């Protein structure tokens with residue numbers, strides 16, 4: 001079944017906590033946006049050429065790099081590219097961002113569920129991760145669909161999560177709001193804890209939100225594996241992702257593209 005046929009057969013209602021896996025082929029980008037509307041997550045297999053990532057991402061919107069140094073963009077994976085290379089750095093200790101904080105994706109430790117760009121001025125709407133190395137390393141990829149949480153959170157929990165009290169480098173933000181019936185999540189529990197130290201937010205409320213989201217996300221957890229030539233495409237408002245720990249000398253490499261809202 002092609003992605004178009006699949007799409008036609010399921011209609012356009014939202015499907016929660018399931019991911020479509022399709023073989024990469026020329027022209028598949030045309031189907032991806034529709035599939036993301038319904039599922040929020042797609043995995044492509046057999047993407048053997050890393051140069052296919054940029055054009056695919058561009059079909060969803062404008063690609064951009066994270067800001068890691070002062071007023072400067074991160075070093076791209078190659079000249080003229082807006083793709084960022086993710087790997088363990090400095091023997092597992094990671095590298096520092098402009099706040100002298102470690103960049104979690106470059107650290108060997110377990111990387112808990114999060115949305116990307118938590119500390120950025122504008123988090124990406126979509127994020128794409130293509131694994132390119134051929135090592136045997138196979139960490140678990142953690143995934144969770146926040147659309148499935150909306151029915152399970154109480155009114156009071158939703159109200160707490162929607163309060164703009166969660167500290168980021170860009171000021172306090174909401175953790176989860178509902179826009180047109182869909183979740184809009186901005187969450188990274190590790191960074192919330194780090195930035196609490198520099199914030200005047202109510203620690204009791206924030207701690208309670210960490211507990212509530214942690215519990216509900218654990219219930220929604222999917223565990224996947226990302227092999228060489230597989231590309232994960234996520235609606236970063238809706239799906240959280242993470243991975244289990246890697247070795248300090250890991251050679252796993254992901255090409256990451258962020259697509260602007």
Ligand SMILES: O=C(O)CCC(=O)C(=O)O
Nearest residue numbers: 086105116241242243256
């Ligand atoms: O290494 C992974 O699988 C996840 C990386 C990640 O979350 C990121 O680069 O934002």
Ligand SMILES: [Fe+2]
Nearest residue numbers: 114115116241
């Ligand atoms: Fe991430």
